[in-house]
Amino acid sequence: MKIRLDHVVKTFDTFRAVRDVSLDIESGELVALLGPSGSGKTTILRMVAGLEYADGGHIYFGDHDATGIPVRDRGVGFVFQHYALFPHMTVAENIAFGMKVSKVKREKTAIAARVVDLLRLVRLEGLGNRFPAQISGGQRQRVALARALSVDPKVLLLDEPFGALDANVRHDLRRWLREIHRELGITTIFVTHDQEEALDLADRVVILKDGQIVQQGTPEEVCRNPQSAFVMKFLGDANMLQAQVRDGRAYASGAAIEVGGMADGKAELYARPADLDWSAHGPGIAASIDRILDRPDSRRVLATTENGEHLEFDVEPERPVRANERGFVTLRRARVFAV
Amino acid sequence: MGGMARGKRPPRVGDGPLVRRLLIGLVLILGAFLVLAPLLIIGVEAFSRGWAVFRDTIAHPDTQHAILLTVFTAMIAVPVNTAFGVAAAWSITKFDFWGKRFLLVVIEIPFSVSPIVAGVAYLFVYGLQGLFGPLLDDWGIKILFAVPGIILASMFVTAPFVARELIPLMQAQGRDLEEAATSLGASGWRTFFSVTLPNIKWALLYGVVLCNARVMGEFGAVSVVSGNIRGQTNTLPLHIELLYHDYQAAGAFASASILALIALFTIIAKVALERQGAGRVRRPALVTQPAEKAS
Numbered sequence: 001m002k003i004r005l006d007h008v009v010k011t012f013d014t015f016r017a018v019r020d021v022s023l024d025i026e027s028g029e030l031v032a033l034l035g036p037s038g039s040g041k042t043t044i045l046r047m048v049a050g051l052e053y054a055d056g057g058h059i060y061f062g063d064h065d066a067t068g069i070p071v072r073d074r075g076v077g078f079v080f081q082h083y084a085l086f087p088h089m090t091v092a093e094n095i096a097f098g099m100k101v102s103k104v105k106r107e108k109t110a111i112a113a114r115v116v117d118l119l120r121l122v123r124l125e126g127l128g129n130r131f132p133a134q135i136s137g138g139q140r141q142r143v144a145l146a147r148a149l150s151v152d153p154k155v156l157l158l159d160e161p162f163g164a165l166d167a168n169v170r171h172d173l174r175r176w177l178r179e180i181h182r183e184l185g186i187t188t189i190f191v192t193h194d195q196e197e198a199l200d201l202a203d204r205v206v207i208l209k210d211g212q213i214v215q216q217g218t219p220e221e222v223c224r225n226p227q228s229a230f231v232m233k234f235l236g237d238a239n240m241l242q243a244q245v246r247d248g249r250a251y252a253s254g255a256a257i258e259v260g261g262m263a264d265g266k267a268e269l270y271a272r273p274a275d276l277d278w279s280a281h282g283p284g285i286a287a288s289i290d291r292i293l294d295r296p297d298s299r300r301v302l303a304t305t306e307n308g309e310h311l312e313f314d315v316e317p318e319r320p321v322r323a324n325e326r327g328f329v330t331l332r333r334a335r336v337f338a339v
Numbered sequence: 340m341g342g343m344a345r346g347k348r349p350p351r352v353g354d355g356p357l358v359r360r361l362l363i364g365l366v367l368i369l370g371a372f373l374v375l376a377p378l379l380i381i382g383v384e385a386f387s388r389g390w391a392v393f394r395d396t397i398a399h400p401d402t403q404h405a406i407l408l409t410v411f412t413a414m415i416a417v418p419v420n421t422a423f424g425v426a427a428a429w430s431i432t433k434f435d436f437w438g439k440r441f442l443l444v445v446i447e448i449p450f451s452v453s454p455i456v457a458g459v460a461y462l463f464v465y466g467l468q469g470l471f472g473p474l475l476d477d478w479g480i481k482i483l484f485a486v487p488g489i490i491l492a493s494m495f496v497t498a499p500f501v502a503r504e505l506i507p508l509m510q511a512q513g514r515d516l517e518e519a520a521t522s523l524g525a526s527g528w529r530t531f532f533s534v535t536l537p538n539i540k541w542a543l544l545y546g547v548v549l550c551n552a553r554v555m556g557e558f559g560a561v562s563v564v565s566g567n568i569r570g571q572t573n574t575l576p577l578h579i580e581l582l583y584h585d586y587q588a589a590g591a592f593a594s595a596s597i598l599a600l601i602a603l604f605t606i607i608a609k610v611a612l613e614r615q616g617a618g619r620v621r622r623p624a625l626v627t628q629p630a631e632k633a634s
Contacts, residue, residue: 050522051522071518071521071522072521072522072524072525072526073524076522077522078518078519078522080515080518082515084515084516084518084519085519086516086519086520086534086537086538087538088537088538097520097525097533098523098524098525101520101523101524101525101526101529101533102523102524103524147523148522148523150523151523151524
């Protein structure tokens, strides 16, 4: 099912949660709504679900205007952040609930068979008789997904699907969700504040800030070509240096970089920790090392330039750098944004 | 633990033997004098003139009527207040609307106002000199000094019980479950009966038990509006007072023992419900589902 948001607006009291958002989601696409808290991403998801109504604009499911259709009849599967499993029902009863209350009457045996199928799909065979309090967080998450899928939704909506899980479980569930999506081919939108999650999982990432879309594209597009300082900072660690643009070059603390086509004036230069390197001799940005953080696959160096700007960069694990060492930071690549 | 040499120290701050014995002793003595002794007296005095007098008092038509009236009042006031409590708790915890805080305060009023004040207020609203009194009198409807007044006054006094039990619980549970049920296609009624009610049932019963106990024992507000007509508008608590003023101490205590018996059943029901997780102790496991490692 293709979904289209057309100039959607939502205001809570005086807080403008969503300001004029237009978005096209192709049938079968897996889209991430990514943004910091308060960016309106959950509100957009809830409006697509029908849990909130838009103050302005339209939401189309296919060619059909779904803006005013209540959640009960909208045909979406919603997975809540804290799963919202019914605590007094077993796992199987939770999954069967949607089919039991549906306007479409189903045979008891058909429901039971579908529950077994769904339990197999989410790899929870044999746990049907447990109560939600008796299973782990990752298992609850999968029950919530099975329950949402039980009503054959046109769209699957997930609110911070892995937010309440620890890192290892999260990693496995991401892959698994991707597999399920490939298997079912259902249009899926999920909300997250975790860039890594959005980039790992989604076909397309929609980045939001203050209720507006600031950039959207495939993970490759948004990573390789961030169009604003906000996107650059939000997608990952970034160092910022004050810079001056003169004649197509940006100058910052002794480093210079080509910026074809940019107007002269003040600018901010951003570089990823992996885009900086350290050498004992110049040329480069003169700096001294404050501290070293050792990590399994690299060493993170925290340094301060002569101008008092703080930098973070990674060196290979075997590099013998030490605190208080003086040297030069070189710039492999960077992005410059006018201020 | 290397502190064996300091064995005389209290295990926790403030847990010295002197403090402990003093506090426990004080509470036991006060409890015995303030609560236990009066209860024992009821039992002793009820049978002081022998079993026959006790039986005669209970069997007396006025006492019988008082018991029936009390039960009848409870049978109306408790369900109405239960419905009110559920509706109030539901609207306060699941919806946002103008005047929500005001409603919360209004629900609490019967707790903070003396029941006598409530009774007098009803006199002014429904009495002959009151607001609606003349109108009701023209239509031949009698509220004051009749059963409707007793029921109204009882309802006023016990209005907060169910709502107060439900509001904190339903607030902690949030709206997620109802939203989930609706998104799966359940109707409003279906959501309430299949999802909301099962998760609040123990707290609801707890509130009903407390509400019932209070309705049956209510004296102040009812005494103002009932008119104390023997065999007509006398509830059990009013009947006890009447007997006592008639110098029928044994009769008064015999009737009082019935109320005490009701109280006993209430406490048993209350403890049983608290074991199911109702009351002020919440069940955090069912309210929030914190992050956990998958096994």
